[in-house]
Amino acid sequence: MTGILSGLRVVEGSAFIAAPLGGMTLAQLGADVIRFDDLAGGLDSDRWPVTKDGASIYWAGLNKGKRSIAVDLRSPKGRELLTALITAPGENAGIFSTNMPARGWLAYEELAKKRADLIALNIVGARDGSAHVDYTVNAITGFPMVTGPVGHQGPANSVVPPWDIATAYAGAMAILAAERHRRLTGQGQRIVLPLQDIALSTVSATGYIGEAVVNEVDRPRLGNEIFGTFGRDFRTKDGRWVMICMFSDRHVDALAAAGGFTDAFAAIEKKTGVDLKSDAGRWNARAEICALIEPWVARHTTEEIGAALKKAGALWAPYKSFRELSADKELVQDNPLFTVLDQPGIGSYPVAASPLQFGAVPREAPRPAPTLGQHTDEILSGILGLPAHEIAQLHDAKVVGGPR
Amino acid sequence: MTGILSGLRVVEGSAFIAAPLGGMTLAQLGADVIRFDDLAGGLDSDRWPVTKDGASIYWAGLNKGKRSIAVDLRSPKGRELLTALITAPGENAGIFSTNMPARGWLAYEELAKKRADLIALNIVGARDGSAHVDYTVNAITGFPMVTGPVGHQGPANSVVPPWDIATAYAGAMAILAAERHRRLTGQGQRIVLPLQDIALSTVSATGYIGEAVVNEVDRPRLGNEIFGTFGRDFRTKDGRWVMICMFSDRHVDALAAAGGFTDAFAAIEKKTGVDLKSDAGRWNARAEICALIEPWVARHTTEEIGAALKKAGALWAPYKSFRELSADKELVQDNPLFTVLDQPGIGSYPVAASPLQFGAVPREAPRPAPTLGQHTDEILSGILGLPAHEIAQLHDAKVVGGPR
Numbered sequence: 001m002t003g004i005l006s007g008l009r010v011v012e013g014s015a016f017i018a019a020p021l022g023g024m025t026l027a028q029l030g031a032d033v034i035r036f037d038d039l040a041g042g043l044d045s046d047r048w049p050v051t052k053d054g055a056s057i058y059w060a061g062l063n064k065g066k067r068s069i070a071v072d073l074r075s076p077k078g079r080e081l082l083t084a085l086i087t088a089p090g091e092n093a094g095i096f097s098t099n100m101p102a103r104g105w106l107a108y109e110e111l112a113k114k115r116a117d118l119i120a121l122n123i124v125g126a127r128d129g130s131a132h133v134d135y136t137v138n139a140i141t142g143f144p145m146v147t148g149p150v151g152h153q154g155p156a157n158s159v160v161p162p163w164d165i166a167t168a169y170a171g172a173m174a175i176l177a178a179e180r181h182r183r184l185t186g187q188g189q190r191i192v193l194p195l196q197d198i199a200l201s202t203v204s205a206t207g208y209i210g211e212a213v214v215n216e217v218d219r220p221r222l223g224n225e226i227f228g229t230f231g232r233d234f235r236t237k238d239g240r241w242v243m244i245c246m247f248s249d250r251h252v253d254a255l256a257a258a259g260g261f262t263d264a265f266a267a268i269e270k271k272t273g274v275d276l277k278s279d280a281g282r283w284n285a286r287a288e289i290c291a292l293i294e295p296w297v298a299r300h301t302t303e304e305i306g307a308a309l310k311k312a313g314a315l316w317a318p319y320k321s322f323r324e325l326s327a328d329k330e331l332v333q334d335n336p337l338f339t340v341l342d343q344p345g346i347g348s349y350p351v352a353a354s355p356l357q358f359g360a361v362p363r364e365a366p367r368p369a370p371t372l373g374q375h376t377d378e379i380l381s382g383i384l385g386l387p388a389h390e391i392a393q394l395h396d397a398k399v400v401g402g403p404r
Numbered sequence: 405m406t407g408i409l410s411g412l413r414v415v416e417g418s419a420f421i422a423a424p425l426g427g428m429t430l431a432q433l434g435a436d437v438i439r440f441d442d443l444a445g446g447l448d449s450d451r452w453p454v455t456k457d458g459a460s461i462y463w464a465g466l467n468k469g470k471r472s473i474a475v476d477l478r479s480p481k482g483r484e485l486l487t488a489l490i491t492a493p494g495e496n497a498g499i500f501s502t503n504m505p506a507r508g509w510l511a512y513e514e515l516a517k518k519r520a521d522l523i524a525l526n527i528v529g530a531r532d533g534s535a536h537v538d539y540t541v542n543a544i545t546g547f548p549m550v551t552g553p554v555g556h557q558g559p560a561n562s563v564v565p566p567w568d569i570a571t572a573y574a575g576a577m578a579i580l581a582a583e584r585h586r587r588l589t590g591q592g593q594r595i596v597l598p599l600q601d602i603a604l605s606t607v608s609a610t611g612y613i614g615e616a617v618v619n620e621v622d623r624p625r626l627g628n629e630i631f632g633t634f635g636r637d638f639r640t641k642d643g644r645w646v647m648i649c650m651f652s653d654r655h656v657d658a659l660a661a662a663g664g665f666t667d668a669f670a671a672i673e674k675k676t677g678v679d680l681k682s683d684a685g686r687w688n689a690r691a692e693i694c695a696l697i698e699p700w701v702a703r704h705t706t707e708e709i710g711a712a713l714k715k716a717g718a719l720w721a722p723y724k725s726f727r728e729l730s731a732d733k734e735l736v737q738d739n740p741l742f743t744v745l746d747q748p749g750i751g752s753y754p755v756a757a758s759p760l761q762f763g764a765v766p767r768e769a770p771r772p773a774p775t776l777g778q779h780t781d782e783i784l785s786g787i788l789g790l791p792a793h794e795i796a797q798l799h800d801a802k803v804v805g806g807p808r
Contacts, residue, residue: 048632049615057614139647142726162566169573176580189763197759204756210461211453212730213753228452322546326616349617352608355601359593
């Protein structure tokens with residue numbers, strides 16, 4: 001293990017996306033992330049997409065590079081073992097990440113009795129502790145009411161789970177902030193991270209609450225247009241779509257060069273009185289700009305349009321399906337982010353490492369997700385110091401399990 | 405300043421969302437984040453939404469709690485001052501975050517000549533350094549082709565910028581990981597974070613590439629339905645929408661209790677042969693479940709439905725517009741995340757603090773964004789140790805500016 005977080009150990013009790021992805025983020029940077037699950041697996045261990053044999057591609061994607069210990073979570077002995085694991089000594093250990101209810105034996109106060117400087121991250125739904133998932137959090141943000149095609153009635157949900165993803169990275173960051181604090185002061189702490197507050201703070205940061213209160217307007221549904229500057233999808237001759245944007249002077253010049261629009265852009269400026277080198281100018285003249293670009297894109301194939309835009313240095317991208325992306329040479333096949341990995345029980349496919357490239361250490365290749373309880377024995381032995389016969393007794397008593 | 409990162413200093417040269425939001429994330433946890441801008445302001449200083457007077461609500465939202473220094477970025481003297489600021493001594497300083505091209509005087513190699521253990525985070529578009537924004541990155545992920553109502557042709561863009569948000573938190577995390585490494589080894593480093601790779605690693609983590617390659621299918625467009633379990637929007641009697649989900653046994657029981665569906669759910673299980681306590685069962689019987697819930701929701705007002713679902717502990721949420729959210733008592737007005745703040749030049753509105761609650765320190769209230777160059781003089785004096793007459797000369801020579 002050569003990652004930037006090599007040596008750090010995090011114990012995780014998690015399900016769904018935010019908490020597992022946060023742990024995987026740390027594992028892919030070299031931390032020893034141990035997830036515990038009940039003998040029967042977690043709430044999400046069979047979650048779709050699954051293979052034709054029912055193996056969860058979803059679970060494998062979110063738990064790469066972790067170690068797995070399987071324990072009967074209802075048995076007092078199982079809970080005692082996990083408490084010992086969570087609170088094991090060592091300046092790089094004693095870190096716990098969970099989105100399970102932090103009650104009873106998993107309450108911070110209980111765990112801290114065994115290790116006073118414990119760091120525990122509790123990801124919760126809302127600040128009152130009530131359950132929420134990305135979909136229920138997204139509903140209240142306002143975004144679904146402005147997503148989707150103009151004229152669509154009602155909400156359009158996000159397929160990307162933005163709040164889970166943000167919570168994963170924010171949680172990983174919070175663990176490192178608390179670990180820094182502990183290194184400097186010796187003090188541990190509980191961190192509470194509500195999924196709903198991540199979403200609300202983002203609605204605030206991106207100006208939607210300020211706009212609603214100060215300007216007293218609700219942003220309308222704009223379809224695929226980018227509010228306040230220029231950007232939209234366009235359809236090519238071969239029936240595909242490309243996204244074309246202009247965020248700066250340079251993008252205006254590049255698009256003008258790609259399509260031969262220099263004179264036409266000047267004519268738009270003259271006719272409408274706007275400055276296309278400003279965000280407001282591009283936004284106000286967007287109908288005129290689209291009237292130029294739409295027929296140009298429609299007259300050319302995706303390949304022709306892509307070549308012209310790329311050559312000119314324009315800000316654009318082709319739209320892809322998941323299968324097209326998966327087979328894409330530049331984005332996946334030749335991208336050093338990806339390694340074709342054999343995930344036991346699922347098969348071989350390109351799997352991403354951490355998107356972060358640290359200059360001081362080589363990027364770690366992705367490692368497969370564990371099978372349930374794959375590392376039960378080595379964890380009981382290596383971290384808790386249990387002798388082989390005790391581990392065998394724990395298996396016999398069905399207190400621990402695995403590998404499955 | 406009492407935040408968990410109190411004492412840490414980060415210098416930022418940034419525009420748009422990812423880099424500024426990453427810096428703000430650190431600033432809201434107590435770090436001293438100093439953003440530098442050209443005398444005329446940055447690329448995004450006027451970005452929409454703006455007030456009727458043209459002040460950017462967007463910029464204010466993403467730069468809260470930072471300090472601002474305004475410098476002529478083309479002048480050798482200005483560059484020399486910023487190099488000194490970026491590489492200033494101190495074990496908590498020497499951290500630079502940017503999405504500006506890391507070339508010339510901003511190249512890591514140049515800056516590291518002045519401070520060998522510098523930490524520099526470079527957020528880039530794609531791994532080859534080419535420019536990308538959230539919209540062009542999102543196009544290639546596959547998500548727009550499955551977002552929006554069933555039957556919609558073509559892409560539906562995300563209004564939330566998911567990749568910018570993830571990059572912001574991932575970047576903040578990376579800075580803390582590198583700072584930990586420097587504390588342990590004395591070594592600085594450059595970190596490269598491509599916006600495109602954040603998106604690609606997420607497509608991988610959430611199983612879409614595995615599904616496409618192993619199962620050889622492209623996930624279809626499912627409208628507002630949650631793939632592989634149960635969840636969808638429903639319209640109420642008063643013409644509003646609620647999201648209702650079932651992710652676990654508990655959610656099935658709660659929804660059954662809220663709507664009186666216990667017998668009807670049992671009848672569905674009998675008729676279809678599925679187990680509604682499993683994800684696959686709920687997914688396969690979703691048409692039958694919807695046929696129950698749809699008329700129930702349609703017969704009741706949003707208030708009635710909400711009261712019944714809340715009482716039963718169901719997993720649900722009402723959809724809200726940005727204005728409704730902004731005025732919501734529970735989510736915003738009474739949420740301790742928010743403080744009504746007077747943002748100079750814009751007005752008073754609820755503004756969010758960090759969504760992270762660290763047990764060891766009180767949560768910092770949000771602070772306004774700076775005006776351009778608001779802290780020029782105190783930074784030149786307090787960090788670079790320049791005497792008042794030199795600072796005055798720099799103003800006279802138009803090398804530095806502000807406050808505007």
